[in-house]
Amino acid sequence: MSEGPLLTAAGLRVSFPGRRGGPPAHAVDGVDLEIGRGEIVALVGESGCGKTTLARALLGLVPAERGEVAFDGAPLDRTARGLKAYRRQVQLVLQDPRGALNPRHTVYDAVAEGLRIHRVGGDERAAVAEALSQAGLRPPERFLLRCPHELSGGQLQRVVIAGALALGPRLIVADEPVASLDASVRGEILALLLRLRDELGLSALVVTHDLGLAWNMADRVAVMYLGRIVECGTVEDVLTAPRHPYTRALLSVLPESREAPVVLTGEPPDPARIPGGCRFHARCQVLASGEAERAGVADRCRTEALTVLPGAGVACHWAGIGAQTA
Template sequence: MGSGPILQLSGVSKSFRVGPRTIGRPRAQLRALDHIDLRVEAGKTLGIVGESGCGKSTLARIIVGLTRPDAGTVAYEGADLSRARRRPLAAALGLQMVFQDPYSALNPRMRIGDAILEPLLVHQIVPRAEAPGERDRLLDVVGLSPSLASRYPHELSGGQRQRVNIARALSVRPRLIVADEAASSLDVSVQGQILNLFSDLRDQLGLTLIFVSHDLNVVDHLCDRVAVMYLGRIIEEGRPSILREGALHHYTHGLASAIPQPIPGRRRAQPAISGELPSPTNPPSGCHFRTRCPARQPLCAEASPPLNPAAPDHRVACHFPRVSTPEAVGRNHAADDLTVSPSS
């Protein structure tokens, strides 16, 4: 795969009104997304990382048409999804989302077999007579026995429920799936199984995946590209090596330093990011990260750095990026090429 962009976001912004309603005073404005430009190549896996509240879920919801952007365009296979009736259009075009909480995504009073039949019939994916067979096939694809079809969601484990949600997403034959922390609420051992299922499905079905996660090890393992967000902006985008030694943005470098190391007792030399996350309703002027940045200069308060190309396949939004030695970058890129799918 890998034949041009399947998804392209240009200048996507979204604000929410928050706080109490007071007469004579407008409610505070929270800029959840600020001019997001992003391209996703067909058949590739993009990871989206960043601290809680940086806008990852808002971005995910806009991509699948659940939230409407205030500005900008979302082009999916040439169709503009930023307009009216985006959600039915997105589903019809094969865009699906898998959420963090597998239980709340399912109707507790509907047998799981019916939960999978429903989208098959609504979207007329197969003739009605063939739907039960297709339901059983989908259960099998996600590693569940078709004999579970008559169970209710509460009779399944968390991992099994998430497999049902994935089967539902797959039922409409999607080309792109957005998984928003889809394994985060599960036990660690089950998380690995669900992540492996995603990577197998990607390889077998040629799916494009957008993988939202706060777990940098997972993203490093699973993704071809990584976008790092901070307070509503993408501040760096590149290969997964930016989560190791290849970071050019000081924030990415701080995140990467905080990744728990698989070898006990071994720590990275650099400290993690210091200071508090600023209030999203009142972010710092210029570069939002400057209040926590070890390399800040007066310019950083005056001008917001654009997300500019720093190297082929690597964009960074920083006036004074880190200097990454060519040797370190070369080493990481070689390692990226070896990282095809998770081994755990």
């Protein structure tokens, strides 16, 4: 077993065909990212920034145009057999549990599905009951024969999580895992993910637009903008002392923020027509205010692209720490 990160992405790029013969859209454009053993990483950013595409590329669900994914120190085997073995160890938890579950299947069948696909031997009923118990559905016997329409939203999400846990994964990729839940239930699911990390040593990549969620559960935060990670570091570093102007803008509109709200002008650029230089420069409040000009980096902001080192850093000439030329 490798002693390094559990999962590593290097130079990952995912593109989609352009509209009406136009240039391709680079949804993920040269991303470096790592997830440690027993670590929860929150991937945050505006809708459309590439978070979900990156998550699916890490799972091998969408093909990467270039770049590498490594798990436990070994490159991802993209053959059908290799991907099947990999997905037993890296499980996806979707945003909408009602959409993820077959309404005609009982809870038992939903949780046992992965065991059957991967032909896991042993006592199936015991494995399903253990997974339900780990997901907080106790006693599990109360839930085995229920159908999705008989359960609450929080219980449904626990069933989805139990289906992932049944295979004994080492990493969970959770795409907006509490976005469809009532506020009263969100805390319970977040507490569950933290408990699974502490008790099982489970790692997680949590895709979210909610910085409050990242603060409450993550060890590290990666901020994504227009297909790239623009800032990455510990929760304390990124969310209490953000360096990238984009991260500062996202945090400024939170209700508990003490900073004046920063209103970003315009929409993110078209991923098929990414501008040169820092890809945030057209919306950057530091550049617009003249602060970057006074710091002597305005021209570099407009012409020189940066990327972030996998563990921590910021892709910003003005912040200027931990970045390297792309």
